[in-house]
Amino acid sequence: MPTYRELLRTPGVARIIAAQLTARFPSGMVSLGLxxxxxxxxxxxxxxxxxxxxxxxxxxxxxxxxxRWMGRWGMRPVLTLLTLVYAAALTALALIVAPVAVLVLLGLVAGLSTPPVQSAVRTIYPKLVNARQLTALYSLDASLQEMIWVMAPVLVTFLAIQVSSVLALLVVVAVAVLGGAWFILSPEVGRVRIPRSRAAIGRVLRKPTVVLATVIGVLFIGSAAAVEAGVVAAFGEGGLESGLVLAVFALGSLAGGLGSGGIPMSPWSTARRLCIVALGTGLTLLWIDNPWWLGAVLFIAGVGFAPALAVMLASTSASVKFSETAEAYGWINTGQLIGAALGSMAAGFAIDGVGPAGAYVVSVALVVSAALVAAVFHRGFPDLRHRDASPIPDTEQLPVIR
Structure with a gap:
């Protein structure tokens, strides 16, 4: 904990963490609200x-x-434009009565205009703290984001069911605008300038670490989505047990992330931490309908969740040029979104076929696959035990007068 106290005393750290969590809070509300x-x-x-x-x-x-646009036009202009378009699309979805095709189009616009706050803040971090503090900051970031997945779904579900689904979506819009404005106007966002990348889009995927983090993210987040579907199927959408079990899962992740902030990261760290997730997830199969058991074993799984994510974030930062960091995190986020969709879909088919146990089997298979990929290709991760996680400096040729 002294590491985090020192970290939060660093000028701007507490403010930018609070601002980005508020700006990202709608991401935990929008799916259930819609x-x-x-x-x-x-x-x-x-x-x-x-x-x-x-x-x-x-x-x-x-x-x-x-x-990538943030490196071309700057973070503030890109984030401001996208926040306004995102808010307008969600407002239209909330207020108009239209054919399904129009609603789908508005949903696509909302998705396309989702502000890349996550990529932006993780690009800012290396410029905000010294190199020694960077891995702890990534661990803190991965841990605190669990607050979004604990609080946001509860809030939006309460508003949508107990008050009005229109009001719920308008609250999402309000939080997106106010949180986005807080983040965009933060001094740290104005001080950091992402160099324009000279490489073609997608070139960053030639970096083994970025590819590994993206592929593992598909499997890893897919596993989490599957286990969530299994819990909901076991206790019902409105069951109090579902919310409590998933909250314990998130609290385990929060505890694990905070506890692992000072542990050095080796090329094997991702695989080891994913093994903890696999152990806890696998134990769900022993007693699939007991909320006490599920809460206990998913807490164990959660202990490895944020730490595994933190390793992938820090490893990515240490493996790419500063001008490539935002795009690299964009690809990783895309992999996680694909994983969540595929995990939910596979779990849905499994639940229809064999019940909630099928979702847990899908989850175990995905997270074991993620751990295996991390173990087999562990050399693709940098060894951060004796170096920091700062991005590779951008260099360019200078003219020489002869």
Missing amino acids: LIHVEHLTHSYAAAGTVLAAVSIGQAVSGPVTS
Whole structure:
């Protein structure tokens, strides 16, 4: 904990962490808010699912592109424009009654215009603290984001069901605008200038670490999405047990992330931490319908969750040029979005076939696959035990007068 106290005393760190968490808070609200609202509007879960799919596709496509734009036009202009378009699309979804095709189009626009706050803040971090503090900052970031996934779904579900789904979406818009403005106007965002990348888009995927983090993210986040679907299927959408079990999962991740901030990261760290997730997830199969058991074993799984994510973030930072960091994190985020969609889909088919146990089997298979990939290709991760996680400096040729 002394490491985090020192970190939070660094000028600007506490402010930028709070601002980016607020700006990213809508990401934990929008899916459930849209699902409930579109289903109320159309009386069709198929229509609601199609709108959500359009949002996810838009986010997956835009992530690397909009992240790269920040190096060309600057963070503030890009984030401001995208926040306004995102808010307008969600406001339209909340207020208009339209055919499903129009709702799908608006969902696609909302997905495409999702502000890349996550890529932006993780690009700022290396310029905000000294190299010795950087790995601890990535661990803190990976841990605190669990607050989004604990609090946001509860808030939006309460508003949508108990008050109004329209109000729930308008609250999402308000938080996106206010949180986005707080982040955009933060001095740190104005001080950091991302150099324009000279490489073609996608060139950063030639870096083994970026590819590994993206592929592992697909499997890793897919596993989390599958286990969440299994918990909801076991206890029902409105069951108190579902929310409590998933909250314990997130609290385990928060505890693990905070506890691992000072542990040096080796090329094997990702595989080791994923093994903890695999152990906890695998134990769910022993007693699939007991909330006490599931809470206990998913807490164990959570202990490895944020630490594994922190290794991938720090390793990516240490493996690319500063001008490439935003795009690299954009690709990783795209992989995680794809993983969440595929994990939920596979779990849904498994639940229809064999019940909640099928979702847990899918989850175990995905996280074991992620651990195996991390172990087999561990040389693709840098050894951060004796070096920092700072990005590679951008260099260019200088003219020489002879």
